[in-house]
Amino acid sequence: MTEKIETLLNEVAAFAPKTWDEVEAFRIRMLGKKGAVTALFDQFKAAPAEQKRTLGQAMNRLKSATVEKINELKARLEELALSSAEASAAALDMTRPAGADRVGSRHPISLVRNRILEIFGRIGFVPAEGPEIEDDWHVFTALNFPPEHPARDMQDTFFIEKDPDILLRTHTSSIQVRVMQSQQPPIRVICPGRVFRNEAISYRAHCIFHQVEGLYIDENVSFADLKQTILHFAKEMFGEKSEIRMRPSYFPFTEPSTEVDVSCNLCGGKGCPVCKYTGWLEIMGAGMVDPNVLEACGIDSKRYSGFAFGMGVERIAMLKYGVKDLRLYFENDLRFLRQFTPVI
Ligand code: DAH
Numbered sequence: 001m002t003e004k005i006e007t008l009l010n011e012v013a014a015f016a017p018k019t020w021d022e023v024e025a026f027r028i029r030m031l032g033k034k035g036a037v038t039a040l041f042d043q044f045k046a047a048p049a050e051q052k053r054t055l056g057q058a059m060n061r062l063k064s065a066t067v068e069k070i071n072e073l074k075a076r077l078e079e080l081a082l083s084s085a086e087a088s089a090a091a092l093d094m095t096r097p098a099g100a101d102r103v104g105s106r107h108p109i110s111l112v113r114n115r116i117l118e119i120f121g122r123i124g125f126v127p128a129e130g131p132e133i134e135d136d137w138h139v140f141t142a143l144n145f146p147p148e149h150p151a152r153d154m155q156d157t158f159f160i161e162k163d164p165d166i167l168l169r170t171h172t173s174s175i176q177v178r179v180m181q182s183q184q185p186p187i188r189v190i191c192p193g194r195v196f197r198n199e200a201i202s203y204r205a206h207c208i209f210h211q212v213e214g215l216y217i218d219e220n221v222s223f224a225d226l227k228q229t230i231l232h233f234a235k236e237m238f239g240e241k242s243e244i245r246m247r248p249s250y251f252p253f254t255e256p257s258t259e260v261d262v263s264c265n266l267c268g269g270k271g272c273p274v275c276k277y278t279g280w281l282e283i284m285g286a287g288m289v290d291p292n293v294l295e296a297c298g299i300d301s302k303r304y305s306g307f308a309f310g311m312g313v314e315r316i317a318m319l320k321y322g323v324k325d326l327r328l329y330f331e332n333d334l335r336f337l338r339q340f341t342p343v344i
Contacts, residue, residue: 001043001051005058008036012066015073023073030066037063108340109210109329112317113192116212119236123229125190125214130175132194136165138174142296143253158196158207168196172213173253176289176308179215180297185304186218192313203325210313215289217299217306223256223288226307230260230286237316238265245280254287254308265319274322281319284311 008030017023030037040059047055106114117127130138140152150156151170158168175191191213199205216225227246234242242262249259262283264275271277286309291301314326321340323329328336 001040001047001055002058004040005055005062008040009062009065012062012069015069017073020074020077023070023077027070031063031070037066102338105338105340107329107337108317108321108323109313111340112320113210113212113313115237116233116311116313116316117190117192119233120190120214123232125188125216128175128179128189128191129193130169130172130178130191132169132196133160134167134169134174136167138177139167139169139171142177142293143173144290144292144296145252149252154198156198158198169193170197171195171310172211173308173310175213176215177293177297180217180294180299185299185306187306188216188218190214201327203327206314206326206330208330209326211310212313213308213310215306215308217289217294217304219304221288221305221307223307226286226288226309229307230284230309234260234262234283237320238262241268243269246286249285249287251285251287253290253293254285255290257285257287260284260286260309262319266322274319283316283319284309286310 012030015026017026029035032038037059040062044052044055044059121127136152139157140149145151157170160166160168172191172193172195175193176189179187179189179191193211193213194208195211196208199207201207214229216229227244231244234244242265244263245261246258247261249257251257260283261280263269264272264279264281266272266274267279269279271279275281286307289306289308294301294304294306314329317329318324318326
């Protein structure tokens with residue numbers, strides 16, 4: 001038996017396979033149920049008692065040498081296999097067909113803003129823009145905000161400087177002021193822009209968002225003109241069957257003021273979770289421009305009248321696409337952004 005152990009130990013030491021299969025066959029030949037090492041253990045049971053101690057030690061040495069060798073060989077072969085896979089991945093295959101380039105998509109907020117501009121553009125509203133950093137006068141004073149109005153509070157507005165107050169505009173209504181200051185009626189503008197409010201960020205509020213403001217000033221502009229203009233917009237944006245509803249409201253810069261709802265385009269006005277079972281969705285604020293605002297901007301309020309409206313682009317996009325978490329619009333996650341196609 002001692003001799004047999006010696007032979008096997010030599011065999012283990014000399015074993016130099018090239019393939020994984022050879023190692024596996026070796027394992028079975030040595031350690032399998034009918035393997036050589038296993039057979040030795042069976043013989044060992046019948047060995048004379050005085051030899052058992054030395055024999056046992058030798059056999060354990062043989063067994064662990066075999067197991068160690070097999071493990072080492074397998075690890076080495078695995079390493080070799082990995083590095084050859086890497087090598088072939090690194091080799092350039094010049095004959096491989098080129099993958100198609102992914103065509104980029106517009107951000108959903110740009111899509112919706114462009115669509116709003118297009119709808120109003122077709123009925124004569126010309127785009128106008130203004131600065132994001134504004135002074136108090138253009139954002140509040142000229143728009144008839146009383147000095148103690150809460151929007152002027154630090155809690156709602158980001159101030160850059162105090163006395164004189166320089167701030168980030170909280171709404172695009174400041175653009176109407178700039179347009180009226182530099183132009184006489186007839187005025188018909190549509191003003192997109194980013195606005196800033198000191199809000200905690202959540203699924204329904206963000207400190208940066210987008211608005212579009214509309215302004216129409218001429219002789220004899222009436223509330224009926226406002227109503228028809230907004231109805232036209234709602235039908236273009238949300239579908240021919242859309243209806244609008246106007247609720248009385250208050251804004252310092254319009255009199256009378258209204259908040260406009262559109263019939264829920266998901267349930268057709270019957271009531272669903274999106275419209276909270278009311279059948280209506282709020283889309284904008286609007287009203288007849290307050291004569292104080294016209295006068296502050298150098299327009300004769302006895303001769304001219306006008307209407308204005310303002311809407312949140314994220315809000316319209318949310319209703320259009322059914323995306324309820326505003327934060328998604330700001331995260332630039334390509335998996336989200338790639339889903340959008342132009343709105344028609
Ligand atoms: N500026 C308002 C806001 O940010 C929206 C608004 C309401 C604009 C009524 C208007 C208007 O032009 O007439 O909430």
